[in-house]
Amino acid sequence: MPLGDVIKFKDGSYDIRGVVDGRYVVRIRNRKTGKEVYRVWTEAERAEFDCKQDKAMDLEDRNCQIYERNFSGETYVSLSREFGLSPGRVSLICARQARKEKVAHK
Numbered sequence: 001m002p003l004g005d006v007i008k009f010k011d012g013s014y015d016i017r018g019v020v021d022g023r024y025v026v027r028i029r030n031r032k033t034g035k036e037v038y039r040v041w042t043e044a045e046r047a048e049f050d051c052k053q054d055k056a057m058d059l060e061d062r063n064c065q066i067y068e069r070n071f072s073g074e075t076y077v078s079l080s081r082e083f084g085l086s087p088g089r090v091s092l093i094c095a096r097q098a099r100k101e102k103v104a105h106k
Helices: 044-069 076-083 087-104
Strands: 008-011 012-020 023-030 035-039
Touching: 008 044, 023 044, 035 044, 044 076, 044 087, 076 087
Parallel strands: none
Antiparallel strands: 008 012, 012 023, 023 035
16 A cells, blocks of 8 residues: 555544554554544554454445335334344434434434
């Protein structure tokens, strides 16, 4: 990966500032807090960070899909069977997504 490439993730981004002895010097920016930190990562640490961010995005996509399908009329029970969750968990996901939608549209 070339220097200066910006990799975006859910709450921010990081960019590679340098490579020293096979380690990456990266600047991580957090959009929520507005803070920047510098870290030194090995290739394995960087891959682990990317994997965690991908999983978080997958869960966010799943939660949005559950909310939208419930909003269109599907029941908690049918959604819980399809996604392998309890109906109570589906209800909590829908409630949280509804709060996020309400805040986003203000």
